[in-house]
Amino acid sequence: MSRGKKKISADSRVSQHPDIASRTIDDQEVVVVPATRKLQILNEVATRIWELCDGRSVGDITDAIVEEFDVKPSVARRDALELVEDMHERGMVVIE
Amino acid sequence: MTIRAGRQSGFRILLESLAARQETPVAAMLQLTARCNLRCQHCYQVERRKRELTTAQWFSTLDELHDAGVLFLTLSGGEPLLRPDFFDICRRARELRFALQLKTNALLIDRRAADRLASLALLDVQMSLYSTQSKVHDSITGLRGSHRRLMSAARMLVRRNVKVSMMTPIMVVNVGEIDDLVSLADREGFDWSMDPHLNVCEDGGCTPLSLRTSDEQLEEIFSNPKLVDARAVRRLARERRPADRVCNAGRVSCCITAEGEVMPCPLLQVSFGNVLNRPFARIWTSSRKRARIDALTWNDLPGCRDCNLMPWCVRCHGAALIEDGDMKGPSRIACSAAAARRRAVTRKRASRG
Ligand code: SF4
Numbered sequence: 001m002s003r004g005k006k007k008i009s010a011d012s013r014v015s016q017h018p019d020i021a022s023r024t025i026d027d028q029e030v031v032v033v034p035a036t037r038k039l040q041i042l043n044e045v046a047t048r049i050w051e052l053c054d055g056r057s058v059g060d061i062t063d064a065i066v067e068e069f070d071v072k073p074s075v076a077r078r079d080a081l082e083l084v085e086d087m088h089e090r091g092m093v094v095i096e
Numbered sequence: 097m098t099i100r101a102g103r104q105s106g107f108r109i110l111l112e113s114l115a116a117r118q119e120t121p122v123a124a125m126l127q128l129t130a131r132c133n134l135r136c137q138h139c140y141q142v143e144r145r146k147r148e149l150t151t152a153q154w155f156s157t158l159d160e161l162h163d164a165g166v167l168f169l170t171l172s173g174g175e176p177l178l179r180p181d182f183f184d185i186c187r188r189a190r191e192l193r194f195a196l197q198l199k200t201n202a203l204l205i206d207r208r209a210a211d212r213l214a215s216l217a218l219l220d221v222q223m224s225l226y227s228t229q230s231k232v233h234d235s236i237t238g239l240r241g242s243h244r245r246l247m248s249a250a251r252m253l254v255r256r257n258v259k260v261s262m263m264t265p266i267m268v269v270n271v272g273e274i275d276d277l278v279s280l281a282d283r284e285g286f287d288w289s290m291d292p293h294l295n296v297c298e299d300g301g302c303t304p305l306s307l308r309t310s311d312e313q314l315e316e317i318f319s320n321p322k323l324v325d326a327r328a329v330r331r332l333a334r335e336r337r338p339a340d341r342v343c344n345a346g347r348v349s350c351c352i353t354a355e356g357e358v359m360p361c362p363l364l365q366v367s368f369g370n371v372l373n374r375p376f377a378r379i380w381t382s383s384r385k386r387a388r389i390d391a392l393t394w395n396d397l398p399g400c401r402d403c404n405l406m407p408w409c410v411r412c413h414g415a416a417l418i419e420d421g422d423m424k425g426p427s428r429i430a431c432s433a434a435a436a437r438r439r440a441v442t443r444k445r446a447s448r449g
Contacts, residue, residue, distance in 0.1 A: 019217035020193070021167060021168075021193050021194055021196070023167040023193070025114050025165050025167075026114075032219070034219050035257075037219055
């Protein structure tokens with residue numbers, strides 16, 4: 001079930017969808033979206049971004065990623081935004 | 097179990113790889129109670145009167161399963177909704193972010209229960225549908241009105257966007273209505289699958305074998321393209337190797353009984369330990385019985401390793417143990433099914449010329 005494209009900016013606040021099921025297996029996050037019955041296995045960076053989806057803004061998530069990983073701020077901003085959009089389309093997160 | 101071979105294999109391989117990475121299962125069936133409010137003729141479970149785990153004991157078991165990396169839970173019974181704390185256990189499981197499935201006979205699902213189930217973000221609610229005709233269905237369950245109540249509960253759930261998965265164990269009384277069952281499921285918005293193997297009772301004694309389909313009927317089932325993807329069955333048969341493990345019992349998934357026994361699956365009556373005595377993860381990693389069952393390949397089954405039906409065989413250690421007395425021996429029910437499956441696929445090829 002696609003949530004469709006929603007305009008997401010650095011100020012958008014992101015939280016994990018309350019319906020999802022998830023588990024950390026071997027340091028990777030495994031996420032199940034009950035509405036679609038789809039399972040996603042997140043890589044290291046996606047797992048960290050997922051953990052940071054606790055109501056903070058996309059901008060704050062980007063700052064944390066720049067801090068923790070060896071990545072340029074412009075690249076981190078683009079990647080974080082794309083990933084959050086993708087997670088939203090898959091029903092994994094809610095955006096305020 | 098569905099016999100639509102191949103459909104789920106990608107997902108199954110994924111789960112196998114996850115379980116291998118953490119060395120504990122990713123899925124568990126919790127038999128919340130052994131009590132049931134139906135007396136289905138073909139049921140494999142024996143109603144036990146032993147003490148069931150309390151709410152607090154199930155809560156701490158859920159914590160342990162969570163810590164061990166279990167993600168998928170099937171809440172089952174008996175009839176799980178008979179427990180007054182059923183929704184407390186569900187809520188606790190959702191707080192721990194388990195992906196939940198429910199197996200129920202639906203008798204206790206009224207509007208309020210349907211609303212509560214809809215709020216749990218379940219993957220699906222699984223029910224057994226024995227026939228499109230209430231008379232036939234009710235004769236199997238032993239309760240007049242059970243078909244009407246099942247259909248009404250299922251419709252309430254569909255209206256609340258809860259996925260309903262109907263499963264039909266194929267028996268002599270319903271083998272003639274497979275097409276009608278498929279149409280009914282389509283019309284009502286249910287998922288539908290079937291199990292052509294009617295299992296023996298846990299204690300080996302009470303299965304009405306007279307309900308089992310004949311070899312000819314099994315062959316008809318395996319020849320039905322709506323039910324069986326013959327190409328996938330042939331591919332699986334080609335890929336089968338004697339060194340392959342026989343099943344996922346004791347590796348990818350497990351079952352915890354109402355009394356807390358940790359078993360490989362609901363059918364294989366072998367306990368690895370009880371969650372009341374030791375934490376789940378310790379039971380799993382230290383049980384020698386579990387390691388032996390996990391490691392079983394076709395090569396370890398003396399009557400099966402050289403069998404020419406082995407590539408076509410969907411064999412269950414549990415059924416072999418209960419019905420034929422030896423977990424590692426040939427299983428009569430699997431033998432007839434394997435022969436029918438091979439005949440059906442061979443006939444298909446011949447008729448295509
Ligand atoms: S269970 Fe029967 S059909 Fe299956 S491999 Fe063993 S002997 Fe052959």
